[in-house]
Amino acid sequence: xxxxxxxxxxxxxxTWRSVTPDAARRMLIAAAHAFAGxxxxxxxxxxxxSLAGMxxxxxxxxxxxxxxxxxxxxxxxxxxxxKLLSRIQGGDVVERLRNAVAAFxxxxxxxxxxxxxxxxxxxxLSPEHHAQVAELRRQxxxxxxxxxADGVAEGVFDVPDLKGATLAVLSLxxxxxxxxxxGGKRTPDEIGALYADLVLRMLRPAN
Amino acid sequence: xxxxxxxxxxxxxxTWRSVTPDAARRMLIAAAHAFAGxxxxxxxxxxxxSLAGMxxxxxxxxxxxxxxxxxxxxxxxxxxxxKLLSRIQGGDVVERLRNAVAAFxxxxxxxxxxxxxxxxxxxxLSPEHHAQVAELRRQxxxxxxxxxADGVAEGVFDVPDLKGATLAVLSLxxxxxxxxxxGGKRTPDEIGALYADLVLRMLRPAN
DNA sequence: CTTAGCGCTAAGCAACCGCTTAGTATGGAG
DNA sequence: CTCCATACTAAGCGGTTGCTTAGCGCTAAG
Numbered sequence: 296x297x298x299x300x301x302x303x304x305x306x307x308x309x310t311w312r313s314v315t316p317d318a319a320r321r322m323l324i325a326a327a328h329a330f331a332g333x334x335x336x337x338x339x340x341x342x343x344x345s346l347a348g349m350x351x352x353x354x355x356x357x358x359x360x361x362x363x364x365x366x367x368x369x370x371x372x373x374x375x376x377x378k379l380l381s382r383i384q385g386g387d388v389v390e391r392l393r394n395a396v397a398a399f400x401x402x403x404x405x406x407x408x409x410x411x412x413x414x415x416x417x418x419x420l421s422p423e424h425h426a427q428v429a430e431l432r433r434q435x436x437x438x439x440x441x442x443x444a445d446g447v448a449e450g451v452f453d454v455p456d457l458k459g460a461t462l463a464v465l466s467l468x469x470x471x472x473x474x475x476x477x478g479g480k481r482t483p484d485e486i487g488a489l490y491a492d493l494v495l496r497m498l499r500p501a502n
Numbered sequence: 503x504x505x506x507x508x509x510x511x512x513x514x515x516x517t518w519r520s521v522t523p524d525a526a527r528r529m530l531i532a533a534a535h536a537f538a539g540x541x542x543x544x545x546x547x548x549x550x551x552s553l554a555g556m557x558x559x560x561x562x563x564x565x566x567x568x569x570x571x572x573x574x575x576x577x578x579x580x581x582x583x584x585k586l587l588s589r590i591q592g593g594d595v596v597e598r599l600r601n602a603v604a605a606f607x608x609x610x611x612x613x614x615x616x617x618x619x620x621x622x623x624x625x626x627l628s629p630e631h632h633a634q635v636a637e638l639r640r641q642x643x644x645x646x647x648x649x650x651a652d653g654v655a656e657g658v659f660d661v662p663d664l665k666g667a668t669l670a671v672l673s674l675x676x677x678x679x680x681x682x683x684x685g686g687k688r689t690p691d692e693i694g695a696l697y698a699d700l701v702l703r704m705l706r707p708a709n
Numbered sequence: 710c711t712t713a714g715c716g717c718t719a720a721g722c723a724a725c726c727g728c729t730t731a732g733t734a735t736g737g738a739g
Numbered sequence: 740c741t742c743c744a745t746a747c748t749a750a751g752c753g754g755t756t757g758c759t760t761a762g763c764g765c766t767a768a769g
Contacts, residue, residue: 318716333625336544340757350718355758357716414680415622418540459688459696462681463674470677473621474669481666489666493704502709525746547727557748562728564746711769718763726755733748739741 310375310409319357321347326364331411335365335419365416366424372413373431376402380438388446392498393491395442400468401487403475410472439465446498453500464494517582517616526564528554533571538618542572542626572623573631579620580638583609587645595653599705600698602649607675608694610682617679646672653705660707671701 311320311327325346329338340361344351358364379402383395403410420428440461446452454460471486481489518527518534532553536545547568551558565571586609590602610617627635647668653659661667678693688696 316716334541334543336541337626339755341755351757352719352759353717361757419544455699456696460700463697463700466677466681467670467674470673470680473677474673489663490670492662493667493670496706497700497704499703499708501706523746546725548725558727559729559749560747568727713766713768715766716764718761720760720762722757722759724756726753729752730750731748732750733746735746736744738743 310371310406316357318347318349318353322349322354322357323364323367327368327409327412330365330368330416331408335361335412335416362419362421362424365412365419366421366428368409368412369416369420369424369428370431372406372409373428373435375406376410376413377431377435377438380435383442388442388449388451389495392442392446392452393495395439396464396468396494397484397487397491399439399465400471400490401483403468403471404481404483404486407472407475407477410469414469414472436461436465443498451500452498454498460498463497467494517578517613523564525554525556525560529556529561529564530571530574534575534616534619537572537575537623538615542568542619542623569626569628569631572619572626573628573635575616575619576623576627576631576635577638579613579616580635580642582613583617583620584638584642584645587642590649595649595656595658596702599649599653599659600702602646603671603675603701604691604694604698606646606672607678607697608690610675610678611688611690611693614679614682614684617676621676621679643668643672650705658707659705661705667705670704674701 311323322343326338326343329342329346332338333342338361340354341351343361343364344354347353354361354364358367376399379398380395383391383398385391386394403414417425417428440457443452443454443461443464444457447454447457467490471490475483475486518530529550533545533550536549536553539545540549545568547561548558550568550571551561554560561568561571565574583606586605587602590598590605592598593601610621624632624635647664650659650661650668650671651664654661654664674697678697682690682693
């Protein structure tokens with residue numbers, strides 16, 4: 296019955312600004328935090344409602360089911376991270392990959408709450424919703440791969456296995472959402488910079 | 503009420519050979535597969551029992567609770583991967599890190615079922631059990647860090663941020679458990695070799 | 710003032726949860 | 740053959756689940 300901490304959530308996570316009405320947005324944010332903290336299956340609709348400061352039945356005014364809440368979070372999360380990755384441009388090939396890795400890894404730190412739901416609750420989506428999200432994941436892979444391939448074409452990266460390297464880079468960034476803690480020693484930006492540096496070291500040619 | 507696939511599980515996952523009696527081991531293996539597939543909270547004790555080909559009550563002959571099943575899986579999994587990482591020796595510093603990364607990443611692929619439970623269900627452990635497992639995780643970090651530090655001391659690795667690099671290497675290996683699929687194009691050994699190569703590239707000094 | 714509609718709640722439904730209890734089949738010791 | 744411990748099952752307990760229903764207070768058009 297308490298809304299403690301929810302305003303803080305809303306400030307931290309501007310991902311949901313476009314969601315209306317207000318109660319529906321608060322419900323989404325509450326669900327994202329509950330799913331990230333305890334997992335989708337361990338979260339009850341009563342948990343979500345009380346986090347949003349409303350009664351259990353209020354969930355069903357705005358969403359058809361608990362799964363639809365998850366789908367909304369997953370969809371917006373995937374779209375946001377894909378947009379972030381796709382809008383990198385300008386600079387040379389090295390700087391573009393540096394910015395791409397920094398942005399993608401940094402997002403998984405800063406929005407680790409959303410990112411955890413996005414990355415670890417895919418299996419709880421309905422088959423139809425899962426397919427929709429899988430297409431976005433394919434696009435994310437394609438985008439990161441093209442940044443690396445551009446550097447290979449120019450000869451500034453040495454990558455024997457393009458598919459394998461892309462997999463490793465994405466995997467490295469995604470796993471940030473698992474271990475990152477807000478109170479830790481590194482800020483999301485520092486993590487982005489560290490990871491971008493490590494990835495560029497990994498792909499640089501031998502001299 | 504079917505045991506289909508369980509013998510296959512047992513063959514694939516020799517991790518549990520030492521667990522007796524037979525029914526208790528089958529229960530653990532069934533639980534590991536159920537937890538990995540649907541998550542701890544989404545798995546019912548009835549799921550586990552029926553996967554093991556027994557009645558729901560049979561679980562409580564061998565284990566006090568569902569959580570105790572999880573703890574057993576988590577403990578043995580952590581001990582196994584730590585042992586695997588610690589027993590690397592011989593060769594020079596580079597070869598030792600190569601073997602360590604290959605072994606650790608390869609384990610997370612080959613035993614991805616166990617590894618998923620180990621890495622993603624920590625939060626479902628009781629506080630006491632969690633503390634016990636956290637100590638093992640500290641040792642894993644320490645072991646990997648010392649392999650890297652040895653190379654830095656000899657000047658064959660260039661690592662500006664030892665703690666950050668260790669984090670990234672472990673993170674990279676652990677995340678294999680998330681994306682690996684048995685039917686995929688790469689075998690666990692190939693993944694180990696790919697990742698060991700990528701890590702060594704990441705840590706090599708500039709020339 | 711009436712009335713329709715919206716956002717919300719109190720109460721509750723059937724189903725399912727982890728776990729317990731009472732009792733049965735089995736097999737080895739004396 | 741008797742006895743008893745062991746490994747298991749059938750049945751069921753109290754509590755919780757996702758979701759529904761009936762009805763509330765409020766706003767605003769006619």
